[in-house]
Amino acid sequence: xxxxxxxxxxxxxxxxxxxxxxxxxxxxxxxxxxxxxxxxxxxxxxxxxxxxxxxxxxxxxxxxxxxxxxxxxxxxxxxxxxxxxxxxxxxxxxxxxxxxxxxxxxxxxxxxxxxxxxxxxxxxxxxxxxxxxxxxxxxxxxxxxxxxxxxxxxxxxxxxxxxxxxxxxxxxxxxxxxxxxxxxxxx
Amino acid sequence: xxxxxxxxxxxxxxxxxxxxxxxxxxxxxxxxxxxxxxxxxxxxxxxxxxxxxxxxxxxxxxxxxxxxxxxxxxxxxxxx
Numbered sequence: 519x520x521x522x523x524x525x526x527x528x529x530x531x532x533x534x535x536x537x538x539x540x541x542x543x544x545x546x547x548x549x550x551x552x553x554x555x556x557x558x559x560x561x562x563x564x565x566x567x568x569x570x571x572x573x574x575x576x577x578x579x580x581x582x583x584x585x586x587x588x589x590x591x592x593x594x595x596x597x598x599x600x601x602x603x604x605x606x607x608x609x610x611x612x613x614x615x616x617x618x619x620x621x622x623x624x625x626x627x628x629x630x631x632x633x634x635x636x637x638x639x640x641x642x643x644x645x646x647x648x649x650x651x652x653x654x655x656x657x658x659x660x661x662x663x664x665x666x667x668x669x670x671x672x673x674x675x676x677x678x679x680x681x682x683x684x685x686x687x688x689x690x691x692x693x694x695x696x697x698x699x700x701x702x703x704x705x
Numbered sequence: 706x707x708x709x710x711x712x713x714x715x716x717x718x719x720x721x722x723x724x725x726x727x728x729x730x731x732x733x734x735x736x737x738x739x740x741x742x743x744x745x746x747x748x749x750x751x752x753x754x755x756x757x758x759x760x761x762x763x764x765x766x767x768x769x770x771x772x773x774x775x776x777x778x779x780x781x782x783x784x785x
Contacts, residue, residue, distance in 0.1 A: 542731040542774070551760040560765060564773040568780070569738050575781045647756060691718045697753050705752045 530578045539586065542571050548668055549595045555663045556599035558648040566602065570595045585674075589635035592668055593678040596660045603652075619638050643704040650700040690693050717743070721750050 523544055529530045546567065549674045553566035564643035573594050574587070574613070651659060664670045665686075666680065679686065698705070719725050720733050737743055 535778065539778075542777070547761060550765060551763060554763055555757070555760040560769065563768060565764070568773055568777045571711060571777055575784065643756070662757070666754050667760045684734050687718075691715065694718065694750060694753060695714070698749055700775075703748050703751075703754065705756075 523586065523587070527578065527581060527583070527587060530575065533695055538571075538575055541574065542628060544573075545588070545591050549591060551667055552592060552595040553599045554646070555651055556596065556659060557603060558652055562599075562602050566589060566595055566599050569598050573598075588671075589674060589678055592664060592670060595677070600612075600656050600660060603656075639704065643701070644669045646701055647697075650697050652695050653700075654696060658689045658696070661686055661689040662693035662697075666694070716748060717746055721747060730745065 522540060526540035526544075528535040530541060546685075549567050549570050550563055553563035554560070557563055557566070574581075574591055577590065579621045581590055651662065654662065660679065661675055662681055664675045665672065670678070672683045672690070676683045716725070716729070716733055720730070725733055737747065
């Protein structure tokens with residue numbers, strides 16, 4: 519129990535803001551991935567990142583260990599992202615392309631390598647994927663993102679969302695099925 | 706597979722998540738060997754899950770990320 523992260527949690531409880539940077543460094547990519555997959559917008563994702571870590575610091579006394587902080591951070595990031603999405607009140611926020619995928623990753627998107635218009639198809643898939651996720655109901659979207667994007671287990675998601683694992687499983691399967699339908703021309 | 710459609714679908718998800726028990730997995734693999742439609746379904750779900758993983762590899766504009774980190778440090782410093 520003396521990993522760098524565990525030490526940082528303990529030092530953070532004593533108000534050490536330097537140690538807090540270790541926590542941010544450890545989870546920043548995960549938080550941004552959760553936020554961007556829900557919101558599809560860079561500015562809002564950065565807002566989620568700030569707010570998530572600010573709330574983590576404020577609540578650090580309640581956090582016991584590495585598993586606890588991971589659950590707390592993922593929960594705040596997902597809930598705050600969904601709050602932002604609700605606050606839009608139907609305002610149209612475009613899915614931006616400011617956050618970029620490294621070229622090596624773009625290649626992995628679907629099996630389009632040998633097609634002449636592969637780049638166009640990959641761009642379309644990337645947009646269609648974000649749109650399909652954004653159209654899922656909140657609980658399905660949150661479950662899909664926490665499981666398939668972030669990699670939390672169904673048990674952990676049940677703890678985060680305060681629901682039985684059966685519900686997590688059902689939401690996940692429905693969400694994937696909807697994505698499969700909406701992306702069928704690309705996959 | 707000798708199960709109803711709902712279970713059939715359920716089994717695919719459990720299989721791609723590696724959650725089938727030994728005997729269930731064996732039976733599923735046997736069906737998979739014989740059923741092309743099932744192979745397509747499994748491949749499609751695996752592609753979707755693999756594609757979702759790319760969110761973790763996104764690169765955000767470094768100047769804006771720096772600004773957001775700096776603003777966070779200011780907020781946190783104000784608390785302590």
